[in-house]
Amino acid sequence: MNNGNDSRTLYVNALDALLKGEIAKVAQERNFMLLKEIARLAKQDAPVDLAATDPSLYMSWRAAVTRYHLSGWTKMTPERVSKIMQGFDSGE
Amino acid sequence: MALDRVKIEKIFQGLGRELSTPTTLCIFGSSPAIFCGQPSRQTQDIDVWHAGSVYDGGSLSEACSKVGVLYDPKGEIDPDSVYFQIVRPGIVALPAKFETENLAQFGNLKLVMPAPAVIAAAKLVRANDNDIDDIVWWMRHRNLKEQQVEQAIKDFPDNSQRDIAKENIVFVQLVSGG
Numbered sequence: 001m002n003n004g005n006d007s008r009t010l011y012v013n014a015l016d017a018l019l020k021g022e023i024a025k026v027a028q029e030r031n032f033m034l035l036k037e038i039a040r041l042a043k044q045d046a047p048v049d050l051a052a053t054d055p056s057l058y059m060s061w062r063a064a065v066t067r068y069h070l071s072g073w074t075k076m077t078p079e080r081v082s083k084i085m086q087g088f089d090s091g092e
Numbered sequence: 093m094a095l096d097r098v099k100i101e102k103i104f105q106g107l108g109r110e111l112s113t114p115t116t117l118c119i120f121g122s123s124p125a126i127f128c129g130q131p132s133r134q135t136q137d138i139d140v141w142h143a144g145s146v147y148d149g150g151s152l153s154e155a156c157s158k159v160g161v162l163y164d165p166k167g168e169i170d171p172d173s174v175y176f177q178i179v180r181p182g183i184v185a186l187p188a189k190f191e192t193e194n195l196a197q198f199g200n201l202k203l204v205m206p207a208p209a210v211i212a213a214a215k216l217v218r219a220n221d222n223d224i225d226d227i228v229w230w231m232r233h234r235n236l237k238e239q240q241v242e243q244a245i246k247d248f249p250d251n252s253q254r255d256i257a258k259e260n261i262v263f264v265q266l267v268s269g270g
Contacts, residue, residue, distance in 0.1 A: 022221075024221040024222070024224035024225045024228065025221040027221075027224050027263055027266060028219065028220065028221050028224055030262070035266070070131070071131075071225065071228060071229060071232075072228040072229040072230075072231060072232030072233060072267060073228055073232075073267060074232060074267075075231075075232070075266075075267045075268065075269055076228075076266045076267050080266065080267075080268075081266065084262060084265055084266065
């Protein structure tokens with residue numbers, strides 16, 4: 001059964017949320033797996049190959065990463081989200 | 093109606109010109125962040141914390157009318173209008189005393205806001221997606237620390253609101269340096 005968090009689904013949903021600027025909505029839902037993937041996509045930035053293969057997505061992705069930083073999410077890295085998730089696991 | 097920095101500043105400039113007596117307005121909610129440069133937001137209201145403000149109601153109402161904004165409306169309003177909402181302790185319960193920051197002086201109008209940590213703490217109580225966006229923006233743009241927000245939460249008068257804010261501190265932790 002697809003639990004909605006397999007890696008491809010996670011990637012697609014995270015990119016969609018990043019492009020739409022819906023990070024706060026994901027945070028509100030406390031979907032930390034998705035937040036971690038959003039943070040990963042923002043940190044890695046748009047793959048340069050996309051500039052040739054899908055220029056439109058490349059530009060949108062880069063613009064979304066810019067908005068990510070301007071909106072204040074810079075410190076939400078994948079490592080930061082992992083640390084918070086570990087805190088939940090250890091009952092902190 | 094989207095409020096942005098230019099629109100909101102024009103409103104305050106106009107009020108400052110029209111007010112005949114010295115007036116202090118303590119704005120909170122989303123408008124301080126918009127005033128400080130956060131990207132525009134679909135909002136119509138500028139929240140004013142009554143207890144932190146010093147104004148003559150008649151004079152402020154008249155000045156609002158002259159600059160084309162509504163003063164504390166209680167009925168149905170045009171979706172394109174901008175209005176001042178005068179907020180007294182109730183569903184929103186800021187601390188009885190809190191640190192404020194001067195935002196600007198426009199003629200007779202002095203504009204202040206609660207310290208960013210107080211704004212962030214207040215937003216943790218409701219914590220909808222707009223509130224989270226605001227919290228994240230303040231954390232980054234004023235380099236707030238988690239401890240500052242925790243301290244601000246401690247000053248909130250309502251126990252249940254303090255508890256909710258503490259439960260939602262994770263939204264602060266996501267963008268904290270730790």
